[in-house]
Amino acid sequence: MKQNNINIVLKLIKKECRKYNNPIVTEISDLTKNPFKVLISCILSLRTKDAVTAKASKRLFEIADTPEKILKLRTKEIEKLIYPVGFYKTKAKNLKSICRDLKEKYNGNVPNSEEELLKLKGVGRKTMGITMCYGFNKCSHIPVDSHVHQVTNRLNWVKTKMPEQTEKELYKIIPKKHWRNFNDLFVKFGQNICVPVSPFCSRCPVNKYCQKIGVKRSR
Numbered sequence: 001m002k003q004n005n006i007n008i009v010l011k012l013i014k015k016e017c018r019k020y021n022n023p024i025v026t027e028i029s030d031l032t033k034n035p036f037k038v039l040i041s042c043i044l045s046l047r048t049k050d051a052v053t054a055k056a057s058k059r060l061f062e063i064a065d066t067p068e069k070i071l072k073l074r075t076k077e078i079e080k081l082i083y084p085v086g087f088y089k090t091k092a093k094n095l096k097s098i099c100r101d102l103k104e105k106y107n108g109n110v111p112n113s114e115e116e117l118l119k120l121k122g123v124g125r126k127t128m129g130i131t132m133c134y135g136f137n138k139c140s141h142i143p144v145d146s147h148v149h150q151v152t153n154r155l156n157w158v159k160t161k162m163p164e165q166t167e168k169e170l171y172k173i174i175p176k177k178h179w180r181n182f183n184d185l186f187v188k189f190g191q192n193i194c195v196p197v198s199p200f201c202s203r204c205p206v207n208k209y210c211q212k213i214g215v216k217r218s219r
């Protein structure tokens with residue numbers, strides 16, 4: 001694989017994705033510039049459609065938009081506010097635990113470090129990366145979700161089984177200037193063109209650069 005091809009493909013994907021809406025967590029980041037809201041909405045967004053996350057985040061933040069305010073709510077109240085996001089009961093408990101830690105250990109602020117973020121309940125590598133990139137506007141990570149993992153494997157940029165491996169491999173081949181927006185771009189591309197089942201290869205702008213690894217059916 002030539003580095004030159006990566007740059008060309010990134011450019012083409014970027015152009016294509018101008019047509020599509022930003023993922024909800026990026027929207028919240030752009031609107032609020034608030035790492036706490038980015039962290040919490042990212043947790044709500046896991047295994048949940050963007051439209052549902054948007055409404056749940058709005059309902060929650062209208063009532064409670066700081067760790068202190070969320071801690072004043074009962075877990076049942078949080079459940080009700082964030083329903084029907086996926087795993088809403090577990091997420092409600094995790095939100096309380098996160099807010100308790102933020103208050104007690106970080107003076108009510110979201111920690112600005114990979115190590116500390118990963119200590120928070122329910123925060124995995126993707127949520128940590130999203131918080132660093134879109135909460136703190138840092139170009140320090142490539143958050144890898146199912147879209148990033150699947151599209152980069154189809155392109156044959158990586159040959160990996162798990163998103164954690166994909167993240168490690170991408171750091172080796174993606175120029176750092178693209179890290180911050182990489183997730184954003186590939187989520188939009190994965191939601192609209194390189195969709196999980198039967199991707200739209202016939203109208204894909206990077207068709208001629210793509211090896212379509214693992215694609216059994218396309219449109």
Ligand code: SF4
Nearest residue numbers: 194199201204207210
């Ligand atoms: S050609 Fe098909 S598999 Fe490759 S990136 Fe485009 S849509 Fe995805």
